[in-house]
Amino acid sequence: MNFRKDLSLPNGTPVDTSSPASSSSLLNRLQLDDDLDVETRDLFVTVDDPKKHVCTMETYITYRVTTKTTRAEFDLPEYSVRRRYQDFDWLRNKLEESQPTHLIPPLPEKFVVKGVVDRFSEEFVETRRKALDKFLKRITDHPVLSFNEHFNVFLTAKDLNAYKKQGMALLSKMGESVKYVTGGYKLRSRPLEFAAIGDYLDTFSLKLGTIDRIAQRIIKEQLEYLVELREYGPVYSTWGGLEVELSEPLEGVSACIGNCCTALEELSEDMTEDFLPVLREYILYAESMKNVLKKRDQVQAEYEAKLEAVALKKEDRPKVPTDVEKCQDRVECFNADLKADMERWQNNKRQDFRQLLMGMADKNIQYYEKGPVVYAGNFGVEEGYQVKGTRETRKSRELSSNIVAANFFPGCISSVFNKHK
Amino acid sequence: MESAEPEPSGSRPEEEEEDEEEDEDEEEDGALLPPEQPAAAMEDCLAKKMEITVSEAEKRTGRNAMNIQETYTAYLIETRAVESQSEGQCAPVESLWRRYSEFELLRNYLSVTYPHIVVPPLPEKRADFVWHKLSADNMDPDFVERRRIGLENFLLRVASHPVLCQDKIFYSFLTQEGGWKEMVNETGFQLKADSRLKALNATFRVKNPDKRFTELKHYSDELQSVISHLLRVRARVADRLYGVYKVHGNYGRVFSEWSAIEKEMGDGLQSAGHHMDVYAASIDDILEEEEHYADQLKEYLFYAEALRAVCRKHELMQYDLEMAAQDLTSKKQQCEELATGTVRTFSLKGMTSKLFGQETPEQREAKIKVLEEQIQEGEEQLKSKNLEGRDFVKSAWADIERFKEQKNHDLKEALISYAVMQISMCKKGIQVWTNAKECFSKM
Numbered sequence: 001m002n003f004r005k006d007l008s009l010p011n012g013t014p015v016d017t018s019s020p021a022s023s024s025s026l027l028n029r030l031q032l033d034d035d036l037d038v039e040t041r042d043l044f045v046t047v048d049d050p051k052k053h054v055c056t057m058e059t060y061i062t063y064r065v066t067t068k069t070t071r072a073e074f075d076l077p078e079y080s081v082r083r084r085y086q087d088f089d090w091l092r093n094k095l096e097e098s099q100p101t102h103l104i105p106p107l108p109e110k111f112v113v114k115g116v117v118d119r120f121s122e123e124f125v126e127t128r129r130k131a132l133d134k135f136l137k138r139i140t141d142h143p144v145l146s147f148n149e150h151f152n153v154f155l156t157a158k159d160l161n162a163y164k165k166q167g168m169a170l171l172s173k174m175g176e177s178v179k180y181v182t183g184g185y186k187l188r189s190r191p192l193e194f195a196a197i198g199d200y201l202d203t204f205s206l207k208l209g210t211i212d213r214i215a216q217r218i219i220k221e222q223l224e225y226l227v228e229l230r231e232y233g234p235v236y237s238t239w240g241g242l243e244v245e246l247s248e249p250l251e252g253v254s255a256c257i258g259n260c261c262t263a264l265e266e267l268s269e270d271m272t273e274d275f276l277p278v279l280r281e282y283i284l285y286a287e288s289m290k291n292v293l294k295k296r297d298q299v300q301a302e303y304e305a306k307l308e309a310v311a312l313k314k315e316d317r318p319k320v321p322t323d324v325e326k327c328q329d330r331v332e333c334f335n336a337d338l339k340a341d342m343e344r345w346q347n348n349k350r351q352d353f354r355q356l357l358m359g360m361a362d363k364n365i366q367y368y369e370k371g372p373v374v375y376a377g378n379f380g381v382e383e384g385y386q387v388k389g390t391r392e393t394r395k396s397r398e399l400s401s402n403i404v405a406a407n408f409f410p411g412c413i414s415s416v417f418n419k420h421k
Numbered sequence: 422m423e424s425a426e427p428e429p430s431g432s433r434p435e436e437e438e439e440d441e442e443e444d445e446d447e448e449e450d451g452a453l454l455p456p457e458q459p460a461a462a463m464e465d466c467l468a469k470k471m472e473i474t475v476s477e478a479e480k481r482t483g484r485n486a487m488n489i490q491e492t493y494t495a496y497l498i499e500t501r502a503v504e505s506q507s508e509g510q511c512a513p514v515e516s517l518w519r520r521y522s523e524f525e526l527l528r529n530y531l532s533v534t535y536p537h538i539v540v541p542p543l544p545e546k547r548a549d550f551v552w553h554k555l556s557a558d559n560m561d562p563d564f565v566e567r568r569r570i571g572l573e574n575f576l577l578r579v580a581s582h583p584v585l586c587q588d589k590i591f592y593s594f595l596t597q598e599g600g601w602k603e604m605v606n607e608t609g610f611q612l613k614a615d616s617r618l619k620a621l622n623a624t625f626r627v628k629n630p631d632k633r634f635t636e637l638k639h640y641s642d643e644l645q646s647v648i649s650h651l652l653r654v655r656a657r658v659a660d661r662l663y664g665v666y667k668v669h670g671n672y673g674r675v676f677s678e679w680s681a682i683e684k685e686m687g688d689g690l691q692s693a694g695h696h697m698d699v700y701a702a703s704i705d706d707i708l709e710e711e712e713h714y715a716d717q718l719k720e721y722l723f724y725a726e727a728l729r730a731v732c733r734k735h736e737l738m739q740y741d742l743e744m745a746a747q748d749l750t751s752k753k754q755q756c757e758e759l760a761t762g763t764v765r766t767f768s769l770k771g772m773t774s775k776l777f778g779q780e781t782p783e784q785r786e787a788k789i790k791v792l793e794e795q796i797q798e799g800e801e802q803l804k805s806k807n808l809e810g811r812d813f814v815k816s817a818w819a820d821i822e823r824f825k826e827q828k829n830h831d832l833k834e835a836l837i838s839y840a841v842m843q844i845s846m847c848k849k850g851i852q853v854w855t856n857a858k859e860c861f862s863k864m
Binding site: 200203204207210211214217218221222224225227228229231232235236238239242243245246249250252253256350353354357358361362364365367368369370371372375376378379 | 640643644647648650651654655657658660661662664665668669671672675678679682685686689693829832833836837839840841843844846847848850851854855857858861862864
């Protein structure tokens, strides 16, 4: 269905379709269900297959962007192009310019400190790939952004650079964005609902920032714990070398500690690669959303200023001038778009965080699940074996000169040790 | 004259009758073994007949020997005779207070009196191998508590030892409040103690010690080194693990704050935060249990010192023997030279007699007589020293074998309990994170 042809509100009022802003807001109002069902989804985008390119001037990574679609806006049902980070960055800027009333998803951080982070390490590239994939998927799921022509070109053009250069020259496209360049108007007061959103985003960013710091600290502590464990395990082995009867249990403990080290390393890596980046993305998201709120304030401020100017002129005009009318229109569109996007954002955020935190819990559960398996395997200890309190342990020493191993340990343990007698 | 040789200490000890032999008391070097008593059978061990506990610890202030006020901790020792079950009666509990220095006195007495026994060690005097949460302060209640347990353990070990449990001084330590110190000092055990310098000297100069003791000494050195290392690293590991758990507590707070601005997500976040608090708090119990494990290892760290003490004693006795034999040999040689007139070895006497003329036959006769007396004495001494040496090796080795089995049993148990602790810790972790996951799923 092509909404752009027949445009009228449900009450019959014709709608001005000359500006893209109105048509997009109309789309929002007419679309009953913002969240696209999987069945009705007609656009699928994936980012994968990172490849390193070594050129004379620079070395960089490209990613394969695959598109599958039935939309009429696309000439072909399938596309496969290669894009680098720069291209994603360009796309995002273009979206911000051309869809200023919408919340544009964030990109992973642009700059990485050379020497600290290896831009070409597998882990870094994979983390980035996931973030870029998420970026495109969020756009794909957006009922307005997914129809953006820059997005279309990004997904389909063989030579994106040529299009980029072309875009710079054309000023007609600039016409729209000029309208939203701030005229330096100051808003007196933010409407309550947007003030609430602003406050929410402030607190939200703050809390995420704290969580990020906590997660980093935990990883740091875990790695320091790991360092000590790596020294700890081998000492048991050394001791085992001194002993005869005790060498097996001592080697057993050493092996178990070694296993713990491996599991811990995995946990820390997972948290670094999967947990922290998503957290940081949301912090960036909140930042860009706050900027959109500010832009909205600007649009409202401009309208109110112009309205005031007209009122002060005290001209006896029955009709409000068209440019003030357009300002009012812009404010209403902006507000509507923003509210709709906020609702969508809240839903997605809730799902994303549910998944993220459950993932964190899962990783920890997996880490702890490895322990009992390894220890039980090495010591033949049954589940539910009760640790004796210290008093009982000491009383057992009264019979120290009379080893009665079988009386103290459940059958399976004594069998482990009896075979060495 | 037959040449006297020290009997090689590596010879297998013969089967000995378990008689009561009266050894002569000697005042010089080498503490003698106390009168031979048959080792107590298992059933007769004091530990079986008497319940012993160190039940309390109390801070006291008093005046010490130099009339200076000091603060110390006193420990309450409670004992009760074990009645047979059929009687159904409970004997009354007797109790008395002792301080650490008295325990030390007891142990010193036992070490000197029973040098062939691996005497159980006392818990450490000062807190060592601490990690940041524990303080190194002797007055710290945790330290005092662990010391109380260690002292009780010491008493139980002595009471279950087949030889030591029969000692009267030990029994009095447990039962006689007043005058015990005087009683110990009256035994004169301090005089029997070997000087450190002598022991060191013997270690370096002994020529033919029993190989088993040399190996054992080497083993105890290595054991001490490896357990020290283990305890040091363990303390660091505990420190780090504490940090990991405690930082998670911060999640609790921030989730709670975050939940305040959320609508649907709020409840899930809040309850998950509670589980993070539980997780952070769980480390305290985990590490306390581990502290007991560390104490078990520490006991054997100190036991290594006791083992070494027995080896040192053997070296001292062996050296003593070698010196006595050497002395005897040289005296016999002197005697021979005087009798035959030949000078085999250079001696000042020989030189002077060459220069200033030989001594008169009467003088020579007198000298020979003195020497012959000394030689006879020497031979008797050598014989008894040899016997002593063999006795010592036999009894010491028997106790060492007993000790080895005890060590293997105890440490095996400690390692298993360590494994069980680790499993339990993992299970707690799984539980907490599973609970948190469920809360997250409800977000």
